[in-house]
Amino acid sequence: MVWLVGKEDPRRAIHSLKVGLALTLVSFLYLLEPLFKGVGDNAIWAAITVVVVLEFTAGATLSKGLNRGLGTLLAGSLAFFVELMAGKAGKVGHAIFIGISVFLVGAASTYLRFFPWIKKNYDYGVVIFLLTFNLITISSYRIHDVLFIAQKRVCAMAIGCGLCLLMSLLVFPIWAGQDLHDTTVSKFQALAKSIQACVHEYFQDPDNKVVGAESSEDPIYNGYREVLDSKSTDESLARFASWEPRHCYRCPWQQYVQLGAALRYLAYTAVALHGCLESEIQTPLFLRALFKPQCTKVSEEISEVLADLADGIKNRCHRPYNDLSDRLHSALQSLNSTLKSQPRLFLNAEDGGVPLRLSHQRSSHCQGAAAANVSLPFLKIDEWRVKRVRSWSKDSDQRRMLRPTLSKIFMTSLEFSEALPFAAFASLLVEAVARLEHVMEEVEELGRSAHFQEFVANEETKSKVVINGDGGRSRGKLSSHGVGDSAE
Amino acid sequence: MVWLVGKEDPRRAIHSLKVGLALTLVSFLYLLEPLFKGVGDNAIWAAITVVVVLEFTAGATLSKGLNRGLGTLLAGSLAFFVELMAGKAGKVGHAIFIGISVFLVGAASTYLRFFPWIKKNYDYGVVIFLLTFNLITISSYRIHDVLFIAQKRVCAMAIGCGLCLLMSLLVFPIWAGQDLHDTTVSKFQALAKSIQACVHEYFQDPDNKVVGAESSEDPIYNGYREVLDSKSTDESLARFASWEPRHCYRCPWQQYVQLGAALRYLAYTAVALHGCLESEIQTPLFLRALFKPQCTKVSEEISEVLADLADGIKNRCHRPYNDLSDRLHSALQSLNSTLKSQPRLFLNAEDGGVPLRLSHQRSSHCQGAAAANVSLPFLKIDEWRVKRVRSWSKDSDQRRMLRPTLSKIFMTSLEFSEALPFAAFASLLVEAVARLEHVMEEVEELGRSAHFQEFVANEETKSKVVINGDGGRSRGKLSSHGVGDSAE
Numbered sequence: 001m002v003w004l005v006g007k008e009d010p011r012r013a014i015h016s017l018k019v020g021l022a023l024t025l026v027s028f029l030y031l032l033e034p035l036f037k038g039v040g041d042n043a044i045w046a047a048i049t050v051v052v053v054l055e056f057t058a059g060a061t062l063s064k065g066l067n068r069g070l071g072t073l074l075a076g077s078l079a080f081f082v083e084l085m086a087g088k089a090g091k092v093g094h095a096i097f098i099g100i101s102v103f104l105v106g107a108a109s110t111y112l113r114f115f116p117w118i119k120k121n122y123d124y125g126v127v128i129f130l131l132t133f134n135l136i137t138i139s140s141y142r143i144h145d146v147l148f149i150a151q152k153r154v155c156a157m158a159i160g161c162g163l164c165l166l167m168s169l170l171v172f173p174i175w176a177g178q179d180l181h182d183t184t185v186s187k188f189q190a191l192a193k194s195i196q197a198c199v200h201e202y203f204q205d206p207d208n209k210v211v212g213a214e215s216s217e218d219p220i221y222n223g224y225r226e227v228l229d230s231k232s233t234d235e236s237l238a239r240f241a242s243w244e245p246r247h248c249y250r251c252p253w254q255q256y257v258q259l260g261a262a263l264r265y266l267a268y269t270a271v272a273l274h275g276c277l278e279s280e281i282q283t284p285l286f287l288r289a290l291f292k293p294q295c296t297k298v299s300e301e302i303s304e305v306l307a308d309l310a311d312g313i314k315n316r317c318h319r320p321y322n323d324l325s326d327r328l329h330s331a332l333q334s335l336n337s338t339l340k341s342q343p344r345l346f347l348n349a350e351d352g353g354v355p356l357r358l359s360h361q362r363s364s365h366c367q368g369a370a371a372a373n374v375s376l377p378f379l380k381i382d383e384w385r386v387k388r389v390r391s392w393s394k395d396s397d398q399r400r401m402l403r404p405t406l407s408k409i410f411m412t413s414l415e416f417s418e419a420l421p422f423a424a425f426a427s428l429l430v431e432a433v434a435r436l437e438h439v440m441e442e443v444e445e446l447g448r449s450a451h452f453q454e455f456v457a458n459e460e461t462k463s464k465v466v467i468n469g470d471g472g473r474s475r476g477k478l479s480s481h482g483v484g485d486s487a488e
Numbered sequence: 489m490v491w492l493v494g495k496e497d498p499r500r501a502i503h504s505l506k507v508g509l510a511l512t513l514v515s516f517l518y519l520l521e522p523l524f525k526g527v528g529d530n531a532i533w534a535a536i537t538v539v540v541v542l543e544f545t546a547g548a549t550l551s552k553g554l555n556r557g558l559g560t561l562l563a564g565s566l567a568f569f570v571e572l573m574a575g576k577a578g579k580v581g582h583a584i585f586i587g588i589s590v591f592l593v594g595a596a597s598t599y600l601r602f603f604p605w606i607k608k609n610y611d612y613g614v615v616i617f618l619l620t621f622n623l624i625t626i627s628s629y630r631i632h633d634v635l636f637i638a639q640k641r642v643c644a645m646a647i648g649c650g651l652c653l654l655m656s657l658l659v660f661p662i663w664a665g666q667d668l669h670d671t672t673v674s675k676f677q678a679l680a681k682s683i684q685a686c687v688h689e690y691f692q693d694p695d696n697k698v699v700g701a702e703s704s705e706d707p708i709y710n711g712y713r714e715v716l717d718s719k720s721t722d723e724s725l726a727r728f729a730s731w732e733p734r735h736c737y738r739c740p741w742q743q744y745v746q747l748g749a750a751l752r753y754l755a756y757t758a759v760a761l762h763g764c765l766e767s768e769i770q771t772p773l774f775l776r777a778l779f780k781p782q783c784t785k786v787s788e789e790i791s792e793v794l795a796d797l798a799d800g801i802k803n804r805c806h807r808p809y810n811d812l813s814d815r816l817h818s819a820l821q822s823l824n825s826t827l828k829s830q831p832r833l834f835l836n837a838e839d840g841g842v843p844l845r846l847s848h849q850r851s852s853h854c855q856g857a858a859a860a861n862v863s864l865p866f867l868k869i870d871e872w873r874v875k876r877v878r879s880w881s882k883d884s885d886q887r888r889m890l891r892p893t894l895s896k897i898f899m900t901s902l903e904f905s906e907a908l909p910f911a912a913f914a915s916l917l918v919e920a921v922a923r924l925e926h927v928m929e930e931v932e933e934l935g936r937s938a939h940f941q942e943f944v945a946n947e948e949t950k951s952k953v954v955i956n957g958d959g960g961r962s963r964g965k966l967s968s969h970g971v972g973d974s975a976e
Contacts, residue, residue: 005602012602020595023622027590030626031583047626051619095519102515107508114493114500131539134511138518138535232720271753272760275919339908420827423911424919431763431912
C-alpha cells in the first residue's frame with residue numbers, strides 16, 4: 001500500500017521529502033543561535049506557515065502563499081485602522097468597539113466567501129484575513145505594542161512563505177500547468193482506447209467473448225471514467241496553473257478546461273455506446289456483421305484522430321485540421337453508403353397501407369418465424385429488473401444460433417424494433433464524430449492561443465505528395481490517371 | 489450581486505451571522521476581566537480555532553473539530569515522547585534530535601496525506617498533527633515548560649471547538665445530511681423536467697419553435713447539468729454527513745452517493761437524447777410524428793416516475809416499486825407495438841437480393857424523389873464543421889415542407905439511414921427506461937436501509953382497491969366484470 005502510493009506517482013515521495021526538508025530548514029531559525037537572535041520567538045510562525053502553505057504543485061503553493069500574504073496585509077491595515085478609532089474611546093468603549101468590529105468583519109468576510117469568484121480564487125486569503133484581523137484586534141486590547149509584535153510575526157511568516165516558494169519553484173518543481181497538460185493528453189488516449197474497445201466488443205461474437213472481465217477492470221469503463229471524473233481536477237489544476245509564472249504569457253489554461261468539457265461531451269457518447277453493449281435488447285449478430293467493416297473503420301478513425309490529437313498536444317504542435325477531418329469524413333461516408341445500400345424501410349401511410357403490408361406478409365414466407373423471434377427482445381424488458389447483466393442468457397444464445405440460417409433465406413423481413421438497437425449504435429457513432437469535430441475545434445483553438453508549433457510530418461513521402469499538388473486529391477488523381485487527364 | 493448570493497440560499501446569511509456571533513463570544517474570553525483571568529493570553533487560540541473550524545454544515549464543523557482535536561492530541565503525545573528522548577542528550581544532541589524528528593515526521597505525515605482513505609477523512613487532522621508537533625517540538629528547545637503552555641493552549645482550543653460545535657449543532661443547524669437529501673430530491677426533479685422537455689422539443693415543429701432560447705438558459709441543459717456536476721458535491725456532503733449525529737444510525741449516506749451515480753448514468757442518456765435534438769441529421773418530422781404519442785407517453789412516464797421517486801425520497805416513504813415499474817413497462821410496450829406495427833425493414837441477403845430490390849424500386853414511384861432528398865442528410869455532414877448549430881437552415885426547412893406531401897402518397901420508401909436518427913432517439917428512450925430501473929433499484933435500496941415508511945396512498949379509493957384484492961389486477965377485473973366472473 002505504502003509502496004503503491006509512491007509508485008503510482010513518484011512525485012508524491014519527492015514532495016514529502018521536500019516538506020520534511022523545508023520544515024527542518026525552518027526549524028533552524030529556532031535551533032541555531034545566530035538565526036534565533038535575528039528572528040526570536042516568532043520563528044514559530046515561519047514553521048506554521050511552511051506547514052500550511054507548502055502544497056503539492058507550485059501553483060497551489062503560490063496561490064496559498066500570495067493569498068496568505070495579501071490576507072495578512074489587508075487584515076493588518078484594517079486592524080490598524082480599527083485600533084486607531086477604538087483607541088480614542090475609553091476602556092469600556094474600546095471593548096465594545098472591538099466586539100462590534102469583530103462581529104461585523106467576521107460576518108461580512110464569511111458572507112464574502114460564498115461569492116463564486118472569491119470562493120474560487122481567494123477563499124484561503126479571506127480565512128487568513130479574518131484570522132489575522134481577529135488576532136491583532138483582540139490582542140490590541142491588552143497588549144499595547146501589538147502592531148510591533150504583528151510586524152515581527154509578519155516578518156517570520158514572510159520568511160516561511162519565501163522558503164515555501166523557493167522549495168516549490170526551484171527544488172524539483174511540480175507544475176500544475178504541466179500536470180494539466182499531461183492529464184489532458186492521457187484523457188485523449190484513454191478515450192481513444194475506450195471507444196475502440198467498445199466498437200470492437202460490439203461486433204464480437206458473444207460466444208468467443210471472455211466473460212470474466214470485471215466491470216472495474218473494464219478498459220471501456222476505465223477509459224471514459226477518467227474523462228467523466230475530470231471536471232473538478234481540471235478546474236483546480238487550471239486555477240493553480242494560472243498562478244504559475246512559467247509559460248504564463250502563452251498558456252491559456254481556461255482553454256484546457258474548455259477542451260476538457262468538449263472531451264467530456266464526447267465521453268457521454270462513449271457511455272451511451274457502452275450502454276448499447278450492455279443492453280439486453282440486441283440486434284442479431286448477422287445484421288450487425290453487415291456493417292462491421294464500416295463501423296470498425298469509423299471507430300478506428302475516431303481513435304486515431306484522438307491519438308493524433310493527443311500526440312499533437314503532447315509535443316505542443318499543430319496538427320493540420322483538415323487532414324484529420326477528411327479521414328473521419330471518408331470513413332463516415334463509407335458507413336453512410338453501406339447503410340443506404342443495405343436495408344430499406346417501408347412506411348405505410350395512414351390512408352391505405354394495409355393492402356401492401358398484406359402482400360408483403362404473403363411474399364416473405366419466413367415472416368412468421370421472424371415475428372416469433374422478433375417479439376422476444378421487447379418481452380425481455382420485463383426480465384430486466386431481475387438481471388440487467390452482460391452475461392448472455394441461454395435463450396439469447398439460441399436466438400443468435402437461429403439468425404445465420406434466416407439470413408440464408410432469399411430475403412429476410414426484420415421488424416423496425418429489432419434493427420433499432422443497431423441504428424442507435426450507428427447513430428451514436430455518427431454523433432461521436434460530430435462531437436469529435438467539436439473537440440478538434442477546441443484543440444485548434446488551444447493550439448492557436450498557446451502558439452503550438454506547426455506540425456511537420458515525419459514521413460518524407462507525405463510531404464512530397466503535398467508539394468506535388470494539393471494533398472489527398474492529388475493522390476486520387478494519380479491512382480486514376482486516365483480520368484485525371486481528361487479532367488485537367 | 490450581494491443580494492443574489494443570499495437570496496439563492498438564505499442559510500448563507502445565517503451562517504455568516506453565526507460566525508460573527510461566535511467570534512464575538514470568543515473575543516469575550518479576552519475582553520471580559522473574569523474570563524481573561526481564567527484563560528489568559530491563550531484565549532487567542534480559541535479565536536483561531538473558531539475561524540478555522542466553524543464551517544457551513546454541522547458535519548463539516550464536526551469533522552474539522554474532531555480532526556483538530558485528534559491531530560492535536562496525537563501530536564502532543566508524540567512530541568512529549570520525542571521530548572523525553574531528546575532531553576537525555578546534550579544541547580547539541582537535542583538540536584540534532586529535533587531536526588531529524590521534524591524531518592521524519594514532516595515527510596511521513598505529508599506522504600500519509602496521499603493515501604486516498606486518509607485524504608478523504610483525515611486530511612485536515614494530519615495537517616493539524618504536523619502543525620502542533622512542530623510547534624511543540626521546536627518550542628521545547630528553548631522553552632522548558634512547553635508542555636504546560638501546550639496544555640493551556642489545548643484548553644483554549646477545546647473552548648473554541650466546543651463553541652463551534654454548540655453554534656453549528658444548536659443554533660440554526662445546517663445539516664449536510666439534510667442538504668444531501670434535498671439536493672438528491674432536486675436532482676430527480678431537474679432530470680424529470682429535462683427529459684420531458686427534451687422529448688417535447690423533439691416532436692415540436694421547428695417552425696413554431698422559439699429560437700431565442702440561449703443554451704445557458706436551456707431547461708434541458710440545466711436539468712441534466714445539475715445531475716452531471718453533482719459527483720464531488722455529493723461525495724463531500726456524504727462525507728460530512730457521516731460525521732453528523734442526527735439519524736446516524738439509520739441514514740446510509742453512501743447509498744445516496746450510489747443513487748447519485750445511478751442518476752448520473754441516466755443523465756448521460758439524457759445528454760445523448762439532447763444530442764439527437766442538436767444533430768444536423770434529422771428524421772423527417774412526418775415520420776417522427778407517427779411515434780409522437782407513444783414516445784411522449786414514455787417520456788411522461790419517465791418524468792412522472794422520477795417525480796414520484798423524488799416525492800418518495802422527500803417524504804421519506806417507500807413507493808411501491810411494482811406500480812411505478814408497471815406503468816413504465818406498459819408505456820414501453822405501447823411504443824414497442826407501434827414500432828412493430830409501422831415500418832418494416834427488408835434486408836437483402838447477399839446471394840439474391842437484387843431482383844426484389846429492383847421490383848421495389850419499380851413499385852414505389854416516389855422512389856426517385858425520396859432518394860434525392862434522402863441523400864441530403866449525410867451530405868450535410870460536410871457542413872458540420874461550418875455550422876453545427878440548432879438554427880434550422882432554409883434548406884432543411886424546405887425538406888420538411890416536402891415531407892407532408894410525400895406522406896400522402898400511398899406508400900413511401902425511406903432509406904435506413906434516414907430513419908436512423910429517430911431509431912437512435914427511440915432506442916435511447918428505451919435505454920433511459922432501463923437506467924431508470926437501475927435508479928429505482930437504488931431508491932428501493934435506499935428506502936430499505938434508511939427505513940423509509942411504507943407509502944400510504946392519499947386517495948381512499950386506491951387503498952380500498954388494494955384491500956379488495958391484489959392491486960392493479962383486481963381493478964382490471966372490476967372493469968370487465970363479466971369476464972372476471974368466469975375466471976373466478
